[in-house]
Amino acid sequence: MQEKADSELVRRQNRRVVLNALRRHGALARIEVGRATGLSPASITSIASHLIAEQVIEELDQEFPLGASTRRGRPVVRLGIKAGAAHVLAVNISIDAVGLAIADFNGQILHRSSLYLPTYKAKAERFGDDVAVAILDFLKTAGFGSSAIARIGIAVQGLADDKEGSLVWSPAFSAKNIPLTGPITAKLGVGCLIANDANMIAEGFLAEDPHTNRGTTATIFTGYGVGMGLIIDGKVYLGATGGACEFGHMNHIPHGAPCRCGRRGCIEAYAADYGIWREANGARDDDAPHEAIDPKLMQALLKRAVDGDVKAVQAFEKAGEALGIGIARLIAILNPDRIVIAGPGLNAAHIIEPSLHRGVVAGVIEELRKNVSIEFVSFETDMILRGTIAALLKAVDGDMAAQVMGG
Amino acid sequence: MQEKADSELVRRQNRRVVLNALRRHGALARIEVGRATGLSPASITSIASHLIAEQVIEELDQEFPLGASTRRGRPVVRLGIKAGAAHVLAVNISIDAVGLAIADFNGQILHRSSLYLPTYKAKAERFGDDVAVAILDFLKTAGFGSSAIARIGIAVQGLADDKEGSLVWSPAFSAKNIPLTGPITAKLGVGCLIANDANMIAEGFLAEDPHTNRGTTATIFTGYGVGMGLIIDGKVYLGATGGACEFGHMNHIPHGAPCRCGRRGCIEAYAADYGIWREANGARDDDAPHEAIDPKLMQALLKRAVDGDVKAVQAFEKAGEALGIGIARLIAILNPDRIVIAGPGLNAAHIIEPSLHRGVVAGVIEELRKNVSIEFVSFETDMILRGTIAALLKAVDGDMAAQVMGG
DNA sequence: ATGAATTTTTTTGACGTCCAAAATAATAGT
């Protein structure tokens, strides 16, 4: 049930609302913050002066290069998030690779790096320490002490459990239940969170445009694998163990094609790169491969399809159908406002789209599907780190907002 | 984003928290309300005195029949929701029938009635008025003026759209987009809400036991049809148009058996009464019937299965598999804490259960499924009206809590 | 019976936060 409310809740919520407004709109004058939040100018003055004293935000110099301000009246003083108020560190673990980035409190990436770290053969009991060491090295070369980092966030392919702080299962690993946040917090003394990479991207979308992403928005990523981030009611939905939204491993056809997860018939087994590749090359009953298919091979396969190779076309169409029926099932359960499809798999969008739509139409009542907008958007792998940074900043904002307004 | 907070929010929230505590635990002394809510005794005194002045709650007479209180100290004065503070009216529309109930502010049903009202042949433009007339008649015989009703709630089979106030699609109707809340509010001058019956039952479960239903709980109803109520984060999830959770019309097998919704392969076409009946009797390609299968026929079919009739057993097993794989898909998307299966279809639970579990196991990664509890619970049709009443009382509580504490 | 002990409830006074209104500050226009 709902918690009781008191003046502490009011303070925390309004401080957060002010920080949110500055994050979303960039620099704003106090009066504009007031309009954006509904708070009175008097309250903004009070809240802002405290946040300034705490070095969380700052008054920005006016930039009137020459002309001076055009409007009459006392000129605005714009407020902005103070870049140096905190720093966060994002980690992206993918097949045999770790990406790292440090961002300031404005979300600007100050340093980034990526390094080779074998995953498929990694041992569960060592991998967390290896990542921690990689982070320490990165911090050293970046000239940061670990005490300068407010929080660390880890994005992973596969099933993450934030409560346990572990990577439960991933196609990139043969090991299971790999502890990550524990070893990292132990070695660095910094709070650490972990989530699926698709969920992190969804955090990024949400931070960027909360209005478009209101209600229920499902973002489906297709490429090397098939993932999903689900935004419900202004929050990224994580499910019971923080590992929700395994859209790629929702069953498409019972007892169907083999999947990297070890079972059969998952959407991924038809719609991910390896599924399309396998179908096009007639290797129907092979085990699913654990290495990524080289993007160049997929480009070549796409060219074959464009040039009219029937097998190749059919493989892409099957992928579209698998996605389409999966989306139809998603619509039946969740009645979302919006579905976004993104990822490198969309290089073949023009081949996939018709069968995808046929799948949606065949799979769910018209009355449910007709109000859902289905959009294809482009996507850069960058967005995993950016989304992780957004999630971290949101968490740190909460910490900042919770502080008492002393003095 | 989050709304700003002020003292009005604090008042509303704390008044609501107090009302919630009294609803959940029944009568409580002020000090017990304090323990349950975390509010100080001083605040409880203040809030309670206002709610008493507004006739929303009342001090209850002590019942010390003879022995007097056993404990030392000033005896408690228990507070309770005032039964007469408001009345709500619940309407349950099912095949050719309308159920009606008036409940007091304690949720006690004071009057109930049910009447024949043809649905399948009803016309969209008249049906809402017919229901409104039925409500007016019911109110008259119950001795209530429509001004004595705070809110009306309508539970329907099929797809409800609360924003439009209409029944978008239902297996019980041949017409579509039937306006309901509009005509009723017009004729009675009372606010009216509409929702799917399974969602209303979920509201009932939630009101009864918010603790067990925390996180994500999916409740699946099987019988004449297959429905679902989804509780996410302490709220019944409604989706974009208020018509979420059409689990029964989630696709099970593409191009599969015909369903009452006009498409093919829905879970319902395998797991609802008519699907099982059809399968057992070999009428594979018939259209799905629009009348309910007589429960006695289902009992007879169940007996056939128990007696070893292969066709009958297979039909029930197919139903279990359809439910199981559907649940597996649900788990892949939502990673729920808990799945509850209820409804008259569970008369065959012992035949259905093994294939249902096989379906779940085949359909989703072990790591996702192993933490989900899947429970079978009994269920009375009564619960639709009771759940609707719970939803209405929650809404009225909100109105009460929003009032200013004048005086 | 009477007073002590105990427990619940109310009262009192302070505190925190918001807000409206007034005051102040800083600019452009005349």
Add this chain to the structure above:
DNA sequence: ACTATTATTTTGGACGTCAAAAAAATTCAT
């Protein structure tokens, strides 16, 4: 220099919470 205009800060009041003290209503002990 003065006025108009707009942004920000200050002031004083309102509202709701809470801690602590007071009051109320009972049981227990003598």
